[in-house]
Amino acid sequence: MLSRNGVYVKESQSQSLIYVCLYVDDLLIIESSMTEIEHFKNKLNFEMTDLGMLSYILGMEFVYRNQGINLHKRKYINKVLNRFSTDQCNGARVFVVGNLKLTKALEENAADSTLFKHIVGSLRFICNSRPDTSYAV
Secondary structure, eight states: OOSEEEEEEEEETOEEEEEEEEEEEEEEEEEHHHHHHHHHHHHSSSSOOOOOOOEETTTTTEEEEEEEEEEEEEHHHHHHHHHTTTOOOOOOSSSSOOOOOOOOOOOOOOOOHHHHHHHHHHHHHHTTOOOOSSEEE
């Protein structure tokens, strides 16, 4: 079975490395030389659209600065907050109250397990892909 995602590394003509990141139908080609990128793209045997410098992929935003590249997920996080109607929630300083005894409500609606799984999956993606730092170029 052909994998639909992964990171592949190839040595270019100038002995530097070309990184090819694949996720379903998104392809990201990384190399320090635009000439090498163009040469590699010409070898690929399919039609593609070049979107130029990377600005957004898989929920991560790339902001280019003099000191390097800032990665963040502000847009994705806002999308998740809107999707689950939590964008207007009030913040709380304390999430757990000490010595609180939990009891079952007498009249309680069943939780939507599918919705719960979507929320947890979105939060796991936010936490596990953590581009919360800057990288020097």
